[in-house]
Amino acid sequence: MNDNQNSYYQNKKSINQNYWKLSTRTELETHFELFYSQRFNFPSALVPILIDNKVSKDNFELFLYPKIKNLLPDPSIFIDMDKTVKRIANEIETKNPIGVFGDYDVDGATSAALLKLFLQCFGIEVHIHIPDRFLEGYGPNISALNSLVSKGSNLIITVDCGINSHEPLKELNKTDIDCIIIDHHTPDDDLPPAFSIVNPKRKENGIEYHYLSAVGVTFIMIVGLTRELRQRGVFEKIKEPNLFRFLDLVALGTVCDVVPLKGLNRCFVKAGLNIISQRKNLGINALCDISDLNKIPDEETLGYKLGPKINAAGRIGSSDMGVSLLISKDISKANELASKLYQLNEKRKKLTNNSTLEAIGMVESEKNKIGKLPDFLFLVSENWNEGIIGILAGKIKEKYNRPCCVISIGQNYSKGSARSIANIPIGEYFLEALDKKLLVKGGGHDLAAGLAIENNKIQMFKDFLISKVKHAFQENELVSEISVTSQLSISALNSDLMDWIKKLGPWGQGNPTPKFIIKNVIIKKLVFFGKEKKHLLVKVSDNSGEIDCKIFNINETAFSSVLEKNKSLHLLGNLVSNEWNNKNKVEFNLIDIMT
Template sequence: MTNGSVLEKEWIFHKIDEKQIQSLSLISELDYIFCKILNCKKIASENIKDYLSPKIKEMLPNPYIFKDMNQGIENIYKHIEQNNKICIYGDYDVDGASSTAILSKYLKSLNISHEIYIPDRIKDGYGPNKKVFEKLISNNNKLIITLDCGTLAFDPILFAKTNNIDTIIIDHHKSIEILPNANAVINPNRFDESGEYSYLCAAGLSFIFLVALNKFLREKKYFHINKTIEPNLLNYLDLVMIGTVCDVVPLVDLNRAFVKQGLKVFSERQNLGLKTLSDISEIDHKCTSKDIGFTIGPKINAAGRIGESSLAVNLLISDDPEYVYSVAKKLHELNLKRKNIEKIILEEAILEAEKQKNNSVLVLSNKEWHEGVTGIIASRIKDLYNKPTVVISVNGDLAKGSARSINGFDMGIAIIQMQQKKIIVKGGGHSMAGGFSLKTENIVIFKNEINNIYSK
């Protein structure tokens, strides 16, 4: 018997401590096989309780350990007090949609005037841009909060500032050693953070932001003065859970607590959109993280990939049963369409990858590929070849790419280096994934440079 897999990879077995496993099994009364798994994961006996039954109240940090949290809270409070209109500018993926829904539901519960803007993947591209900001400013927004984007949006943020518009960035993508000139940049992955909570996604960070804001408003007696009920933040944990699972961030520490408690809230079926989408997906059992990641999440993502980017967040915040059903049904149909598109492109991408299989990083491009599925294709190719993979959709003189990486190669840093060298127009990401746009004429340069970065 060999240790080879069907993908011709070699299984490497963890070294285990048989004595520790036997002792743990006796002390904890857990199954031997389960204790063996815990030992392989190097979960110490004193941490097993937190691992199996993580509690948010025990793991939630003081929100103010994050840089600029104080500035962000004071700034949004200023606009709330002045009855200014606030814009929530979210990304078009599940993490962006769930983050946007969390903040919107909170503001709505307090009757705070706000609007939502989710950029169109094809027309607007990733993150803030000046043209959209012009529109938002003309709509009389005085504060723009970017969620799951904005860390590298220097020009749009500066444009807002020159027009006397405040901005708060709540993001988790890697920064360079210079930050946009926003009123607050709240990001566990900014260059000057400790990195202790680098595993958080935007939905988790948005929840922490609301924990701070809720406490701040309570201390200001805002709820009493305005005769309004203080929102119960725990009701938003289903949205936090979905963003955490679908952004594929590490399920460790606080993230485990978010997912475990979020699944409980999800099972209560309080969110009409999630309830309806679950029913359409024919989930007739207690929902698991697998259901979220492989059934619910792809449908929510379908809106930003090949449909109307705002559909996902509208599903998550609406209380209109008829409207919610129509959106859920449309998302289901869009996801089926996405699967068909993906199947065709994947076959073509594999043929192209075969030609590059000796390269360290696979860079695949085609003018016929739909940019809405490049991330999925990159993930599939990465899994097949166990190599960092970049898939680029070409549209005339401009191309857009999605990247997925493997352990040991930080894709977010690679994209930042590309931007600093002006090989790409703009982009961003984290260690395992990223997105960018570049001039079509620079694709070959990009391909050579990212392989050079890998070799270093």
């Protein structure tokens, strides 16, 4: 790509008000391109992906076919890990019941399910509590902890929560019950009282494994626990469990928690998808069946088909339904739970659609009022179900490319959720607000966070966030820019390229799917499709061939105004494989347009 063409895309805004940034190659990278092409028949269009992932001639095959044994750290490198596995091993040897307190999202459900299924290999009775989002809120509460104790547990393990639950754990600490925290959320400077805390984000652990999900941390813990049990001679009496069979749960939780799909996470998901395709977990199998999957499961299957159904339980249904499905050993029970989750998710979709329309109206009204789009979108309503505010914040953030906080007003207290963009670490802001007593509860990640707040502090909290975001924008100019892997002719967008894209995946947060530009295409045909004709198929051509482009929910985009037959446009999108009815046809998923 010559500099003039790259400059054109970076100095002109697209229909969606984005700049397009094309990858450029250095002389050394051009040399690599020739090597990969000759040695592996690797397409030059995807070389920027290798460069971004620091792939060299020596580790190309290891990157393409990663092995967990090569990437899995020694569990003992994490502070408190040895203490943790020894304590749990003691319970296993004495056959004592263990209590597990999880979160109500997919990461929490898969973490809890993973622990239970592993401990059941040793005949351990495991009691799981997933809190009711509306009645209990996020994280441990003393009532639920006491309930687990009343069932005979001398040890309680919290998964995907607990790192900032000071008060309930202080109460539990007054008893002779031990609590182990396995979490991945950002901790306060002061840690809650617990027997042990395994969290890659503890300061003592450095930053190498900050990207792990809770279920990923839980898996590493059971690797360490298995080693401890082996050293104690436990497997001289019983068969050692095959831990790889649990990777379906690890993959599901990792993708759905939207953590970066790099390093060990990428390997977890790649291996876990293979386990899912073997249909060994009855619950996941039932979800696949009710989702009418017509292809081999991939990362999109997990994130857009299976995950939302499990999350629906915690959002608007019985919060423990998801984990109950994942640990089910009965086919009919699994099918029944999957059906209920499907119905809940359909209800959730309707709630989300109605709330999204109201939220967009609020943003547009504010935009008209002040004459520009605000740097930070702070939306409050009594009409929004608190179970869907995280999804709502995500949709608004995606539509406007602005950090967004959505609050569902309660009687005296309200719940909120936020989604952010690069350089706006929303989780840190929430923790700072918690320290300033602006929030009752708060915390999360750089890109996603949740809160509970007294109604009389909402305006102060809003002012605090706006100030933080304004300062961040002053240091980092907000530019909506889409990184593009290569510019290609239509003939190059073929099945061979699609096969290589699949091999380089899975794709997701931190490892975005490759995006391509097709220059000067001519629109040949426009056809609406779908039950309500809300989607549009656009057949386009250049001097090398034709390809079908699909745009879903066309009325929610700005594309209608420029899509006319015989018009010439530049298109940006990603390659997808349409496997409907076993056709396996390569298509172009349209993301943006430039005239």
